[in-house]
Amino acid sequence: MGQDTSRDLGLREKALRAAVTTAGVAAGAAVLVSVASSGLAVYFARRIVVPENQPEDLDILHVSGFDDELVVHLPATKDTILPGTYGLAFDNGRGLAQVGEVLEYDPVSRTVARRVASVISGDLAAARRGRWTGTVFTHPSQLDVPYEDIVLQSDVGELPAWLLPTAAPAPLDTWAVLVHGRGATRAEVLRAGRVLDSIGMPSIAMSYRNDAEVRDGGHSRYGLGDTEWFDVDVAIDYARANGARQVVVFGWSMGGAIAFQAASRGRNRGFIAGLVLDGPVVDWHDVLDNQARLNYLPTPIARLTLDMITRPWARSITGLETPIDLERLDWVTRAAELDKPVLLIHSDDDQFVPSGPSHALARVRFDLVTMPTYDTAAHTKEWNVDPERWEDDVANFLESKLEL
CATH class of the missing domain: 2.40.30 (Elongation Factor Tu (Ef-tu); domain 3)
Structure with a gap:
């Protein structure tokens, strides 16, 4: 009595083997899920920071x-x-x-x-x-305005640019520096060329590090505005050396994030009189959360993706020289630091960079931010839908807020 029979021992041994096997399968599945999740996070983290050519799809x-x-x-x-x-x-x-x-x-x-x-x-x-x-011109010669090919000298090398000196008989001493968005080229900003020429404002359509024209092979990485603003300083140097008393920085999409950084961190920030931003990234957290939803990314993977671009441990994975400081790029949180007049042109139909943060900034800094209502354009395509209105809004802002 109380002793196991051979049959009982055999049954227990089988049960133990089954339990061990089940535990092993569960553990293996957990490892596979973890590996797959990490791989997906790596894929999206690299998509955020690695420049790529836009597909013809x-x-x-x-x-x-x-x-x-x-x-x-x-x-x-x-x-x-x-x-x-x-x-x-x-x-x-x-x-x-x-x-x-x-x-x-x-x-x-x-x-x-x-x-x-x-x-x-x-x-x-x-x-x-x-x-x-939204790019409808490939070269300033298509605008019927004066232009020159120039080269800006940055710490990353030569940056091709176009100088649009204006045909006005008495050019203003306020210049515009035009900064395109992520994945675009300086041709994107040519949509502003005619209105700036009409009010006599010289402008520089610049390229910056990581552009297709400037890329360093496969080593280029976007800083989402956290690094590219250095090149805006170089463009302002050129403007000042050629007669500019002050500048207005225009930015489209990520170019808006770059403009905010140039205006708050650049050595030439004291010469920036205002910002004109189209579909700007005001808060990268909001943009990346929106992209995660559009791509059906589960929350844990989305958070791991953000960790990879903001933490030092993932530098070898993303290829970033330094992590990106998304808090420094959040201008809803930093609204109190804004000290320049801003024109925000941002359609409520923008599904790529939602307009919510732009509206939030406009509400809390109504003393500095002008935000007209746009509601039918896709991302950075307000000019394309109604160029006359876009140009009027820009001209009125420059002439009234900056007293040109």
Whole structure:
């Protein structure tokens, strides 16, 4: 009595083996989930900081008509059905067409036909895929304004830029420094060229570190504004050396984050009279949270992604020389430090960089921030929807707030 039989011992041994096996499988599964989660976080962390070429992922279904009356047929997307004038880049960026009004929209086939305002370069009829963009000029010669090719000398090397000296008979001694967004080029900022020329304000359309024109092979990493502002200082140096008494920094998207840093940390910050920002990143936490939602990232993975770009331990993974200080880039939290007039142009339909932080900053700093209402444009495409209104808002701000 009380002693195990051989049969009982065998059953217990089998049960023990089964329990050990089950525990091992569970532990292995946990390890696999952890590895997969870490791998996904690495992937998104690198997508945030590693510069990449924008894909041409829009099908060009058909091009009809004659050279001076072309119509392009495209899939109907939230972008391609918007009113206004846009760029359609193709042939790996070598071609660009200016695409104008919607002529026909078929909700059944989900296609749209738009008038081609101009083919800037390339053979649109031969193109099969393209990229929808707010950039409608590739070079200042297309603006009918004066320009010069110049080179800015930065600690990372030469930065190509365009000087738009203005055709006005009496140029202002207030200059504009134009800073494009993440993944774009200096061509993006040319949309401001005509209005600045009309009010006699010389401007510099600059490139900066990590641009396609400047990249150091595969080693370039975006600082999300935490490093690129150094190059804005170099542009201001050039402006001051050539007659500028003060400057206004324009920024599109990440260019807005760069502008905020130049105005608060730059050695030339005392010469910055104001900021004009289009679809700006006012708070990177909000932008990255939004991107996590759009990409269906679980919260733990999103948090690990943020850790990787903000902590020293992940430098070997991300390739960042120094972690990015997202707190320093949060201008809702830092609103009390703002000391320059700001024009915020930010559409409430912007799904890439939500307008919430811009509105928050405008509410708490109503003494310095002007924010007109825009509600139908996609990210940084307010000019494309209504260029006349955009240019009026910019001109009125510069002339009234800066007393030009």
